[in-house]
Amino acid sequence: MRFTxxxxxxxxxxxxxxxxVGKVTDAKGNPLPYVNIYLQNSYIGTTTNDDGNYILNASxxxxxxxxxxxxxxxxxxxxxxxxxFPFILNVSLTEESTxxxxxxxxTGEDPAYRIIRETIAQRKExxxxxxxxxADFYSRGLWRVKDLPEKILGQExxxxxxxxxxxxxxxxxxxETISEIAYxxxxxxxxxxxxxxxxxxDNGFSFNSAQSAEFSFYxxxxxxxxxxVSPIANNALYYYNYRLDGIxxxxxxxINKIExxxxxxxxxxxxxxxxxxxxxxxxxxxxxxxTGAAIQIxxxxxxxxxxxxxxxxxxxxxxxxxxxxxxGFGLMAMEGDARFIAVYSNYNFAPxxxxxxxxxxxxxxxxxxxxxxxxxxxxxRPVPLTNEELKDYVKKDSIQILRSSKTYLDSLxxxxxxxxxxxxxxxxxxxxxxEKWRVSYEGPxxxxxxxxxxxxxxxxxxxxxxxxxxxxxxxxxxxLNANYGISEGRLRxxxxxxxxxxxxxxxxxxxxxxSQVAQFNALEPIxxxxxxxxxxxxxxNYMKLYxxxxxxxxxxxxxxxxxxxxxxVGFENRQPLFNTSDYVTIPNADVSYTSNNPLAPNxxxxxxxxxxxxxxxxxxxxINFAQKYASNPDMKFTVEDSKxxxxxxxxENGAASSNSDYNYTQFQASLNQSITLGNxxxxxxxxxxxxxxxxxxxSFIDYKHFNGNQTRxxxxxxxxxxxxxxxxxxxxxxxxxxxxxxxxxxxxxxxGKIPGINQLNWNLVAGAHxxxxxxxxxxxEVSLGLDNLGIGKFRFLRLDYVRSFFEGGNEGAFIFGLxxxxxxxx
Numbered sequence: 001m002r003f004t005x006x007x008x009x010x011x012x013x014x015x016x017x018x019x020x021v022g023k024v025t026d027a028k029g030n031p032l033p034y035v036n037i038y039l040q041n042s043y044i045g046t047t048t049n050d051d052g053n054y055i056l057n058a059s060x061x062x063x064x065x066x067x068x069x070x071x072x073x074x075x076x077x078x079x080x081x082x083x084x085f086p087f088i089l090n091v092s093l094t095e096e097s098t099x100x101x102x103x104x105x106x107t108g109e110d111p112a113y114r115i116i117r118e119t120i121a122q123r124k125e126x127x128x129x130x131x132x133x134x135a136d137f138y139s140r141g142l143w144r145v146k147d148l149p150e151k152i153l154g155q156e157x158x159x160x161x162x163x164x165x166x167x168x169x170x171x172x173x174x175x176e177t178i179s180e181i182a183y184x185x186x187x188x189x190x191x192x193x194x195x196x197x198x199x200x201x202d203n204g205f206s207f208n209s210a211q212s213a214e215f216s217f218y219x220x221x222x223x224x225x226x227x228x229v230s231p232i233a234n235n236a237l238y239y240y241n242y243r244l245d246g247i248x249x250x251x252x253x254x255i256n257k258i259e260x261x262x263x264x265x266x267x268x269x270x271x272x273x274x275x276x277x278x279x280x281x282x283x284x285x286x287x288x289x290x291t292g293a294a295i296q297i298x299x300x301x302x303x304x305x306x307x308x309x310x311x312x313x314x315x316x317x318x319x320x321x322x323x324x325x326x327x328g329f330g331l332m333a334m335e336g337d338a339r340f341i342a343v344y345s346n347y348n349f350a351p352x353x354x355x356x357x358x359x360x361x362x363x364x365x366x367x368x369x370x371x372x373x374x375x376x377x378x379x380x381r382p383v384p385l386t387n388e389e390l391k392d393y394v395k396k397d398s399i400q401i402l403r404s405s406k407t408y409l410d411s412l413x414x415x416x417x418x419x420x421x422x423x424x425x426x427x428x429x430x431x432x433x434x435e436k437w438r439v440s441y442e443g444p445x446x447x448x449x450x451x452x453x454x455x456x457x458x459x460x461x462x463x464x465x466x467x468x469x470x471x472x473x474x475x476x477x478x479x480l481n482a483n484y485g486i487s488e489g490r491l492r493x494x495x496x497x498x499x500x501x502x503x504x505x506x507x508x509x510x511x512x513x514x515s516q517v518a519q520f521n522a523l524e525p526i527x528x529x530x531x532x533x534x535x536x537x538x539x540x541n542y543m544k545l546y547x548x549x550x551x552x553x554x555x556x557x558x559x560x561x562x563x564x565x566x567x568x569v570g571f572e573n574r575q576p577l578f579n580t581s582d583y584v585t586i587p588n589a590d591v592s593y594t595s596n597n598p599l600a601p602n603x604x605x606x607x608x609x610x611x612x613x614x615x616x617x618x619x620x621x622x623i624n625f626a627q628k629y630a631s632n633p634d635m636k637f638t639v640e641d642s643k644x645x646x647x648x649x650x651x652e653n654g655a656a657s658s659n660s661d662y663n664y665t666q667f668q669a670s671l672n673q674s675i676t677l678g679n680x681x682x683x684x685x686x687x688x689x690x691x692x693x694x695x696x697x698x699s700f701i702d703y704k705h706f707n708g709n710q711t712r713x714x715x716x717x718x719x720x721x722x723x724x725x726x727x728x729x730x731x732x733x734x735x736x737x738x739x740x741x742x743x744x745x746x747x748x749x750x751x752g753k754i755p756g757i758n759q760l761n762w763n764l765v766a767g768a769h770x771x772x773x774x775x776x777x778x779x780x781e782v783s784l785g786l787d788n789l790g791i792g793k794f795r796f797l798r799l800d801y802v803r804s805f806f807e808g809g810n811e812g813a814f815i816f817g818l819x820x821x822x823x824x825x826x
């Protein structure tokens with residue numbers, strides 16, 4: 001029944017245009033997925049799907065030579081001369097019998113090493129052959145979950161818009177793209193997506209792209225989150241052992257099948273097989289696997305990549321025509337697998353590029369790209385859908401209309417809008433999906449903290465979100481927050497209103513105001529949670545606060561590609577605060593609370609500021625040089641590119657103060673960049689500098705404060721914006737200053753080569769930090785640490801030893817990095 005249904009579907013699809021259709025199986029009749037099928041001496045081709053079915057476009061009734069190519073099987077060429085279409089051509093492939101009988105071993109070295117050395121010597125020339133081209137590209141991505149529980153950590157998971165069956169198994173994401181791509185070395189790339197389809201969303205845009213799927217093993221490293229060493233890289237012999245598994249012939253070409261064996265399995269490496277053409281020293285095929293540990297994504301169990309190449313006689317070169325990437329994943333109770341298919345066709349290796357061929361827009365969508373109907377897709381899709389994928393499209397497309405109806409959305413909301421007994425503490429959301437709005441109440445249970453100014457305090461709030469389009473790019477958001485401190489006996493309110501107009505130029509206006517306690521350093525280097533623990537259990541109340549009563553108006557947008565402007569102006573009333581609580585959970589005889597005066601910790605009577613009013617303005621220009629981006633009609637996304645740094649220029653001004661001595665102007669600039677260094681890791685720098693005008697007597701609030709850390713706990717993914725041993729306000733200044741942060745994460749470059757240690761999959765991290773302020777001696781830190789610590793798939797810990805140097809003294813301490821706290825606090 002399944003075989004009959006598959007052929008029937010292929011036949012119906014083929015009837016749309018002139019096509020050759022069929023099924024490819026092995027000698028036992030089992031379907032063979034992802035067999036390459038193409039018309040000889042052309043780039044017209046396709047690939048079988050998971051069920052072994054294929055559809056090959058053929059426009060004329062003439063003689064064709066159809067080639068069937070699959071790694072591990074003998075290539076087969078069938079001569080046909082269709083008199084009518086669709087023409088059915090079923091093929092059975094036999095396994096390739098590799099042999100070593102013709103290989104002459106002249107040394108004690110495996111013959112594979114000679115082949116690998118020849119291929120490495122030819123690597124740059126092979127890359128040069130791919131220095132410029134255009135091509136057509138097709139991709140399909142699929143994510144599937146298995147036995148998904150109804151709740152994870154007490155939260156309802158839902159049915160993914162009807163994707164899951166009764167066993168909580170099914171496809172949660174299925175999409176396709178058809179695009180035209182162009183490339184010119186070293187890094188010019190553009191992709192125009194002609195058609196995009198997302199299962200169950202007729203307004204959706206697929207995230208599949210040719211650039212993200214481009215993995216060239218002729219490069220020294222292959223970037224998949226981390227840089228993995230190619231088996232034919234210049235330094236590959238340091239990372240791999242090789243064994244010639246066998247040879248076979250493709251026409252008159254001898255193909256070497258070579259097993260790739262990592263010398264150290266926990267390096268950033270691959271294992272499996274590569275196929276190399278004798279004398280051409282080019283790739284014929286790739287069957288390689290790596291691990292989630294190697295690519296630094298612990299929840300991935302294994303990732304396999306398969307590439308197939310065909311010979312281009314006109315250019316005397318073997319060209320990639322298809323690629324599949326498969327991986328399994330699992331985190332907590334969620335498990336599943338994913339597959340991404342890519343098919344390349346219609347190559348042109350002599351394109352006529354000009355100065356306008358490439359722009360900073362690397363991905364764009366043609367008009368109505370997401371509006372193509374099923375007839376269009378049946379006629380153009382090079383890899384036919386599997387039974388499972390076809391059913392997913394039919395099911396989700398049919399229920400999409402239902403799920404967008406008022407009746408259905410109201411019923412869905414009625415279920416989720418039920419009020420729970422713990423909701424007053426945890427929070428509650430009421431949603432009207434059809435009218436596109438929701439109201440949420442944020443309960444106080446997750447916002448309970450302690451500081452010596454307010455004592456025990458908690459926050460609760462109400463927020464409202466209204467969206468005017470299906471993708472929520474045009475929104476209105478407003479929120480009211482209440483905070484109460486028990487010891488202080490003070491209730492404060494603050495609110496925000498944000499109107500976001502679009503996600504193309506990111507135009508946004510905001511109005512904020514109210515009363516709140518604020519840290520003197522507006523960047524809030526001390527998280528409320530860390531301060532609560534530090535205060536109650538170690539009697540170290542590092543957080544220093546003042547009362548801020550304010551009203552502000554802000555606006556931001558991208559002026560043109562790469563230039564973002566942010567501006568705000570507001571009135572501020574600042575008042576001093578004092579400690580009101582000396583409660584401590586675990587008293588320490590050698591330590592006692594300090595005052596709320598950051599400059600005089602033992603002065604409990606005199607505040608660091610006096611009450612005053614001021615009008616403050618802030619203008620920031622963010623410049624991303626040569627910013628690459630992808631766009632669709634609704635959104636614009638920045639494409640990560642480490643070639644250029646980001647520059648920020650800031651002007652901050654205080655005026656019309658109730659005390660004229662508090663008026664000032666501050667100029668700031670920063671330069672930051674993350675640079676990937678192949679398999680040697682990632683280097684990050686962040687340089688900042690600034691100066692004040694007329695600021696000799698300004699309020700301490702308006703000083704430049706630097707992100708120190710006295711808690712010995714780190715909460716950020718990297719430490720390029722913090723001095724981990726610097727007291728929070730020790731070097732605050734109202735004069736000129738410069739700070740620099742450098743950090744290099746070696747990933748597995750060093751520790752991955754040490755036997756025993758490499759089994760732990762830790763990352764070595766080195767850092768250096770420098771701070772210079774006018775009239776003070778420089779402060780500096782150096783650090784050496786281990787990242788990617790944890791158990792199994794949970795790798796959110798980091799440990800660094802930091803040494804600081806200041807005014808002739810130095811001290812050292814360990815910093816415990818709890819990276820997950822950065823998510824919790826936000």
